[in-house]
Amino acid sequence: MACKTISFFFFCFLFISIDSISSQQLSDTETDCSKRWIHIRRLPSRFNLDLLTNCSEYPIFDNFCPYLANHGLGPKTHNKSQSWYRSNPLLLELIFHRRMVEYPCLTSDPSQANAIYLPYYAAIDSLRYLYGPGVNNSMEHGLELYDYLQDNEGWIWSRNHGADHFLVMSRPALDFSQSVDVNPPIWGTSFLELPEFYNLTVLIVEGRAWPWQEQAVPYLTSFHPPNLGLLESWIKRVKASKRTTLLLFAGGGGAGSSPNIRRSIRNECENNSLSNSSDVYVNNGGGHDYYKMRKVCDIVDCSNGVCEHDPVRYMRPMLRATFCLQPPGDTPTRRSTFDGIIAGCIPVFFEEQSAKSQYGWHLPEEMYRDFAVFMPKEDIVFKGLRILDVLMGIPRDEVRRMRERVIELIPRVVYRKHGSSLDLRARKDAFDIAVEGALQRIHSRLKARDFDQ
Numbered sequence: 057m058a059c060k061t062i063s064f065f066f067f068c069f070l071f072i073s074i075d076s077i078s079s080q081q082l083s084d085t086e087t088d089c090s091k092r093w094i095h096i097r098r099l100p101s102r103f104n105l106d107l108l109t110n111c112s113e114y115p116i117f118d119n120f121c122p123y124l125a126n127h128g129l130g131p132k133t134h135n136k137s138q139s140w141y142r143s144n145p146l147l148l149e150l151i152f153h154r155r156m157v158e159y160p161c162l163t164s165d166p167s168q169a170n171a172i173y174l175p176y177y178a179a180i181d182s183l184r185y186l187y188g189p190g191v192n193n194s195m196e197h198g199l200e201l202y203d204y205l206q207d208n209e210g211w212i213w214s215r216n217h218g219a220d221h222f223l224v225m226s227r228p229a230l231d232f233s234q235s236v237d238v239n240p241p242i243w244g245t246s247f248l249e250l251p252e253f254y255n256l257t258v259l260i261v262e263g264r265a266w267p268w269q270e271q272a273v274p275y276l277t278s279f280h281p282p283n284l285g286l287l288e289s290w291i292k293r294v295k296a297s298k299r300t301t302l303l304l305f306a307g308g309g310g311a312g313s314s315p316n317i318r319r320s321i322r323n324e325c326e327n328n329s330l331s332n333s334s335d336v337y338v339n340n341g342g343g344h345d346y347y348k349m350r351k352v353c354d355i356v357d358c359s360n361g362v363c364e365h366d367p368v369r370y371m372r373p374m375l376r377a378t379f380c381l382q383p384p385g386d387t388p389t390r391r392s393t394f395d396g397i398i399a400g401c402i403p404v405f406f407e408e409q410s411a412k413s414q415y416g417w418h419l420p421e422e423m424y425r426d427f428a429v430f431m432p433k434e435d436i437v438f439k440g441l442r443i444l445d446v447l448m449g450i451p452r453d454e455v456r457r458m459r460e461r462v463i464e465l466i467p468r469v470v471y472r473k474h475g476s477s478l479d480l481r482a483r484k485d486a487f488d489i490a491v492e493g494a495l496q497r498i499h500s501r502l503k504a505r506d507f508d509q
């Protein structure tokens with residue numbers, strides 16, 4: 057670690073603090089650790105922290121150096137902010153690592169562990185294949201890690217053929233599922249296609265339609281409360297917020313002429329005679345229950361990534377909106393789904409792949425009809441179904457109940473700040489639920505295998 061030069065100050069700081077915490081061995085007598093022991097595999101820094109030093113090497117992607125601050129949470133949105141950061145979703149891998157070192161049931165003995173966490177920043181490492189000099193070698197992504205695991209205390213891996221190992225990937229599986237024999241690749245590395253890693257559990261922000269190793273976990277949002285008081289005061293604000301807009305779409309796309317769901321959304325908002333009038337009376341579900349909306353449609357234009365590190369731009373409109381449209385883009389899922397939930401805005405999905413078939417650990421599948429609206433995108437793009445008609449037809453009481461369910465989900469999709477207060481640690485957040493899920497999956501896989509033999 058080049059700790060002498062100024063530009064490396066941050067990395068050294070991070071490195072030292074991760075190290076010192078893991079040696080502290082947090083002793084939490086309240087915690088029952090049986091079947092929950094995790095060993096953090098020690099990897100050379102070329103597999104994690106060194107990768108951060110190349111944060112400005114991939115200009116076509118983004119320069120993510122500014123967002124490494126605060127252990128990967130990013131810079132605060134303002135000096136006085138305690139919970140809001142300019143977070144870059146790519147850095148979920150770093151944040152997960154930082155949270156793992158304060159996990160209460162760590163063991164330094166791999167043979168005692170129920171699961172082995174690999175602190176490999178897989179998506180950050182993939183940038184050199186996706187956008188850098190490794191583009192023609194993308195079938196090699198991960199092989200260096202595999203070789204390291206075989207050549208160094210190989211028994212840790214081979215004990216269960218890797219079936220007790222897990223890691224995190226902060227980009228969609230589409231970026232890692234290029235078939236190994238397509239060269240040059242059409243898009244993506246072959247990490248998830250390598251037979252060497254078939255037994256691994258991968259926590260990822262978006263899985264494939266037929267996932268094998270992977271389970272989807274929430275995207276990183278910008279809200280990272282450090283204590284229970286701040287989480288609760290945010291939830292209070294969300295509950296009290298006046299919903300003066302019926303629906304909101306925060307995003308880009310849909311500007312071209314080819315028919316797609318984003319284009320349909322723009323058309324409906326721009327051409328609707330209600331869209332520009334102030335004080336519209338909405339009569340959800342008929343009857344005598346009219347209520348006033350200041351706006352029917354709101355579009356926050358996030359083209360060219362202008363929203364990505366500027367949560368104020370979309371969080372304020374989301375707090376004012378009843379429904380947040382979550383159409384698929386390049387891939388079915390979006391970070392915005394989780395921003396919207398945190399704002400208490402009822403999600404509207406147009407594909408099952410956008411959330412329902414993905415985030416089963418955090419947003420249980422059987423709950424969707426209680427907290428989300430679904431309309432197939434084909435019905436809108438090709439069959440003339442109008443989003444406004446569907447949303448205006450939902451009775452007001454039902455809207456209120458759905459919003460209550462959404463608000464109950466907030467703690468489950470938030471990644472709280474590392475080193476948070478104990479009262480907040482008692483509440484399961486996105487990280488806790490992900491780790492619990494990984495342990496359970498590994499447990500059942502090992503059991504199934506024992507049974508086979």
Ligand SMILES: *[C@@H]1O[C@H](CO)[C@@H](O)[C@H](O)[C@H]1NC(C)=O
Nearest residue numbers: 102106107109110113188189
């Ligand atoms: C950083 O990028 C340079 C230039 O592409 C490369 O030689 C080096 O190996 C990279 N470092 C890491 C840790 O990936």
Ligand SMILES: *[C@@H]1O[C@H](CO)[C@@H](O)[C@H](O)[C@H]1NC(C)=O
Nearest residue numbers: 125131132133134135136137
């Ligand atoms: C925030 O604090 C930093 C350092 O204390 C200072 O340089 C900067 O001007 C402050 N920014 C604002 C907007 O107050």
Ligand SMILES: *[C@@H]1O[C@H](CO)[C@@H](O)[C@H](O)[C@H]1NC(C)=O
Nearest residue numbers: 188189190191192193239240
């Ligand atoms: C990758 O391969 C293509 C075609 O074979 C070639 O044109 C390109 O220069 C190569 N890129 C790199 C970075 O080697």
Ligand SMILES: *[C@@H]1O[C@H](CO)[C@@H](O)[C@H](O)[C@H]1NC(C)=O
Nearest residue numbers: 217218251252253254255505
């Ligand atoms: C995956 O596990 C099975 C046993 O369940 C084993 O036969 C196979 O070799 C393992 N694959 C790898 C790449 O370790």
Ligand SMILES: *[C@@H]1O[C@H](CO)[C@@H](O)[C@H](O)[C@H]1NC(C)=O
Nearest residue numbers: 320322323324325326327328
């Ligand atoms: C919206 O208006 C534009 C321009 O008049 C037109 O091309 C488009 O078809 C309209 N869309 C809808 C949904 O009416």
Ligand SMILES: *[C@@H]1O[C@H](CO)[C@@H](O)[C@H](O)[C@H]1NC(C)=O
Nearest residue numbers: 325326327328329330331332
């Ligand atoms: C509503 O306002 C926008 C922008 O001011 C304009 O582009 C659009 O044509 C207007 N729509 C209607 C139906 O008047």
